[in-house]
Amino acid sequence: MARVTVEDCLDNVDNRFQLVLVASKRARQIAMGADPMVEWDRDKPTVVALREIAEDFVGPSILDEPDHSAPAV
Known part of the structure; x- marks a missing residue:
């Protein structure tokens, strides 16, 4: 696939700041072993x-999901 631009993503996320939060949370999930929803194509988790x-496939609602990367105390 061609490069992903911020403008491509802003069609599905309200603003650039929220985009950073959504992308970083999803990239962390992928890095921790979550299955990607698009073809992997040997890209880094942030690109995926x-x-x-x-x-x-992913939007701001991901921010409402609990983060399973760290054990609860």
Whole structure:
């Protein structure tokens, strides 16, 4: 796939700041072993996360999901 632009992602996320939060959370999930929703194509997790956002597989609702990367205390 061609490069993902911020503008591609902003069609599905309200603003650039929220885009950073959504992309970083999804990239962390992918890095920790979550299955990607788009073709992997040997990209880094951040690129895969941005592609998922641009293709509307992931959106701001991911921020409401609990973070399973750290054990609860």
